[in-house]
Amino acid sequence: MIRELNVSKITETVKSLCIEANENLGQDVLDGFQQALKNESSPVGREILEQLLENARIAREEKVPICQDTGLAVIFLEIGQEVHLTGGDLKEALNEGVRQGYGEGYLRKSSCHPFTRANTGDNTPAVIYIDIVPGDRVKLWVVPKGGGSENMSRLFMLPPSAGLAGIKEKVIQTVQEAGPNPCPPTIIGVGIGGTFEQAALQAKKALLRPLGSENPDPELDRIERELLESINRLGIGPQGLGGRTTSLSVHVRLLPCHIASLPLAVNVQCHASRHKEVIL
């Protein structure tokens, strides 16, 4: 049975999610700050964590963005194969939602031409990833992604001989080199395997998993905990001023890869980890 869905509904949803994501930090991240406060022994680190909680409260209550970098609008869509989209061009509907959300929500427009640096003016084009899945629903995530943490992200095409040890070394090296720049405490998305571009996309998708949730794969879950512990021994701490909370969480996704390859992507996410999702 085919279910019809007008794309105007998608525009409306994207618009409200852009605003909500930027003003309302997720409870999982707030809980992550609270948990970090319990573990953090650095006085300045604790002060920063308190500031981040206060900042999130102000943003929520006064309806201002958590961070002025309201990001490029990354949108993930899972479209059920029994859904028939009507009423226009889907991608244009998504971009229109971003245009309206960033305009009416007084969010910063951060999209520009790579050479001239001329701003596109409305934060389009959105960064859109579409997947077709079974069913008759549309699941939609809006993920405003800031530039500071994205700049500290890295991709490595490792030799297979590097193995798991080499993967861990590169993840830790990425966090170490980033230091204070990506606004720690960070969340680290790790994509292992696949092809060059798949690794990066897996790393970004890993950021969508709620903080504090377990990896469904027990081996990856163990690797995540081990990486987190090692990262937090670097001493970088909140804002890089020293402390035990450098990252709140490490999330790993894995795909099979070519027999010649071992791709690894590390997508760094600042503490303002913003993402909202709905099912239509």
Added chain:
Amino acid sequence: MSETVNLTTPLSDEMVTSLRIGDKVFLSGVIYSARDAAHKRLIDLLDQGRPLPFDVQGQVIYYVGPSPAKPGRVIGAAGPTTSYRMDPYAPRLMELGLKGMIGKGKRASTVKEAMIKYKALYLGATGGAGALIARAIKAVEIIAYEELGPEAVRRMVVEDFPLVVINDTFGGDLYEEGVKAYRQEPILSM
């Protein structure tokens, strides 16, 4: 022992050389916003021998691209952006008398050397606390490059803007010193 200091712009050599890394600063007075594109334009003007849109002597530049102000507000969210992107430009401005830079993240050795030579401070604001920091900004006026939108140069009046000295005029670096007390060797079972 770090101290808490109230500072008002413009800053003098005496004021900036009295501070050390880790000191907490509440900054008040006029500051100027400029980030990537504005810095490029400022340096282009200097290369052409033309005047800057504001006199940097004794002033402080805040690396920020605020979100738009909602009606009835002075500014949107206004936290710092990552400073290293301004590293190629900063020494030139310090040479002209710039006394302070506000941002977040590490600076290049060329910038730290210029801070010693020309006596200037690098002050850290809390990255990602844009809603909180906006409360310290009392007035905003675009004075140049309005077409750059968030990257326009703004004259801002701030009151008790909470900052910490990251790099001082003696070569100190809080990012390096702060981490030392908390760094432990990694433990990885391979």
